[in-house]
Amino acid sequence: MQNQNIKNEIEQLREEINRHNYYYYVLNQPIISDDEYDALIRKLISLEAQYPQFFDENSPTQKVGSDISEKFEKVEHKYRMYSLEDAFSEKEVIEFDNRVKRNLDINDCLAYSVEPKFDGVSVNIIYENGKLKVASTRGDGIIGENITKNIKTLKNLPLVLIVKNPPSFLDVQGEVILTKEEFKKINEYREEIGLALFANPRNAAAGSLKQLDPKETAKRNLKVFVYYIRGIEAYTQPKTQTQSLQILKELGLPVSELNRYCKNIQEAIAYRQTFLKAREELPYEIDGMVFKVDDFSLQEKLSYTSKYPKWAIAFKFPPMQSSTTVEDIIFNVGRTGIVTPVAILKPVKIGGVTISRASLHTFDELFKKDIRIGDYVFVQRAGDVIPEVVSSIPEKRNGKEKHVVKPTNCPVCSSLLQEEGAYLICPNIDCRARIVESLKHFVQKNALNIEGLGDKIIQQLVAKKIVQSVSDIYKLDKNKLLQLDRMGEKLANKILENIEKSKRTTFAKFLYALGIKHVGEFVANKLANNFSLEGLMELKDEEKLMQIEGIGPEIAKSVVAFFKEQRNINTIKNLLENISFIDNKKSTKLLNETFVFTGILGIPRSKAKEIVENLGGVVKDSLSKDTNYLVVGDEPGSKLEKAKKLGILIISEDEFLKLVGNELRD
Ligand SMILES: NC(=O)c1ccc[n+]([C@@H]2O[C@H](COP(=O)([O-])OP(=O)(O)OC[C@H]3O[C@@H](n4cnc5c(N)ncnc54)[C@H](O)[C@@H]3O)[C@@H](O)[C@H]2O)c1
Ligand SMILES: [Zn+2]
DSSP: OHHHHHHHHHHHHHHHHHHHHIIIIISSOOSSOHHHHHHHHHHHHHHHHHOGGGOOTTSTTTSOOOOOOSSSOEEEOSSOOOOOOEEOSHHHHHHHHHHHHHHHTOOSOOOEEEEEEEOSEEEEEEEETTEEEEEEEOTTSSEEEBOHHHHTTOTTSOSBOOSSSOOSEEEEEEEEEOBHHHHHHHHHHHHHTTOOOOSSHHHHHHHHHTOSSHHHHHHTOOEEEEEEEEEEESSOOOSBHHHHHHHHHHTTOOOOTTOEEESSHHHHHHHHHTHHHHGGGSSBOEEEEEEEESBHHHHHHHOBOSSSBTTEEEEEOOOSEEEEEEEEEEEEEOTTSBEEEEEEEEEEEETTEEEEEEEOOOHHHHHHHTOOBTOEEEEEOOTTSOOEEEEEOGGGOOSOOBOOOOOSBOTTTOOBOEEETTEEEOOOTTOHHHHHHHHHHHHSTTTTOOTTOOHHHHHHHHHTTSOSSGGGGGGOOHHHHHTSTTOOHHHHHHHHHHHHHTTEEEHHHHHHHTTOTTOOHHHHHHHHHHOOHHHHHHOOSSHHHHTSTTOOHHHHHHHHHHHHOHHHHHHHHHHHTTOEEESOSOOOTTTTOEEEEESBOSSOHHHHHHHHHHTTOEEESSOOTTOOEEEEOBSOOTHHHHHHHHTOEEEEHHHHHHHHGGGGOO
């Protein structure tokens, strides 16, 4: 009886996973997040291992998920296409390394080719006598779909190999991907015309690649990276994965710059570690690093399971996306009066952080995305920005979900709200919510950095009318602070000390702290570099502002309007009774010098960038002839070699800090 129950459970799991495979691979519209899917797979793997009597070669644990639709002509692969085994912890990876060594009966270290695991669509591409002949999708691994016409629209893939004697036959595998930016654009467009949104760039890439009309594919700006040579004739035969990647590069095919040969598993793990944060700055998604046993003769000995090579493992990153339910949608009044809908979520862990609210940006977006209270949604976190709701999952509705109604009055001060373009605005400058938000912004780390003045304290200060404008912060004293709940001597002293410290700041930080609409840190720096405070107050129109690169009409308009408002001028004057600027004038120490960074630095990259920009320099992501300095941290990437070739000045982090001098003192 017990066995019957287990069998049922296994079968139900298989059925459920197959259903999700269909949503994911064929429709490109998953209804659960990848981590939920991975959990189902893991559960099934463990049950199947425990109860081998229920083995089934058709189980989704034994086969790659098939993306075969009825839309395209079929192609039989010359070489079978596999998936990859996953690992989620260092322990699992070490186990893998040990298992491989055991199977090979060796004790020495194993060298690996470590490569980014692109989160895209697997494709097989065949060149004959240097010409692109056929391209196909993975399909079920044995038979794929012919997407040659679509692949030919990819701009970074050569149709002809430009080497003197190209191989007579070349069979490669790679990944078609979409940049994060392009993904956003596609979803914005779909939102506009009322189509279901893609949950992530991978699904969007798959949807874009498998368009019946190649012209549609061409519009999507897809890219491909190749990572396997599966067959090559009349050309150098690679003996290792590292050599294969070199040959691919030499043939002019797009190969990732992030691939690296690592002489043992520790080095491989350490290299992957450097991408935990760095991946957020890459223009496309990678969801892990693939470790491949480098030596082909060893690969051959290890061979394959029915689903993946036994010589490779994907060491995944914690996912940045998950799904959860919307428990409520509330209206938040920002410091500029803009009212935004915010989703209150059933708490969910994403990339190690618990998320319980997510922005919905504007009401237009909320309605277009059709997010309802009670909905299941995909939620995404990127870097330090506020998490956002990507899309709802209508398949999971039960009919009890509630639509949101646009408010007519400010939820805080009850003023009648006004429509301004895409925005809904509380026009009351004295609205308590606006003051609270202005204060929160003002004391932020990147603004005037007044630690200790937390949200709860600010709310009390405003509710008790002790503070009614940002400049009132400088009128605070111990007596006033001690009127607040949960305020002790010690905290009060600390806050006053920090307020004192904030009185010396840079002009750029001051401008940013004012909370002018559309003026973030970047624009504040630009303004500070080009204008004095008087200059900004004297602006008659937008023209002068718009001559500055990076400042468009909308920003310019908002800046001019801000300095025209007498209330704001008064606030500035009151603030300047206490605040003075250091480095008020733009430093020209590094004027127009170009910097590129590589490897891990002791200080955050953002900080290094800020320092350079404050001194008039420029930071770029990639090297060119015009680069002046390459700053090298620990474990530098391929940029180091390239810089040597280009004859660029290479300096260490210490040298860099010396070069920028005092700028680091906070
Ligand atoms: N949310 C859902 O409903 C759902 C459903 C099905 C699958 N999925 C997701 O898809 C995963 C399974 O998909 P999969 O079988 O394609 O496996 P995978 O995406 O986890 O890994 C295998 C693939 O990685 C790709 N890859 C990228 N870079 C590579 C490199 N440098 N070298 C080699 N291969 C590289 C290849 O295309 C290969 O096929 C699941 O773990 C899950 O995250 C989600
Ligand atoms: Zn209001």
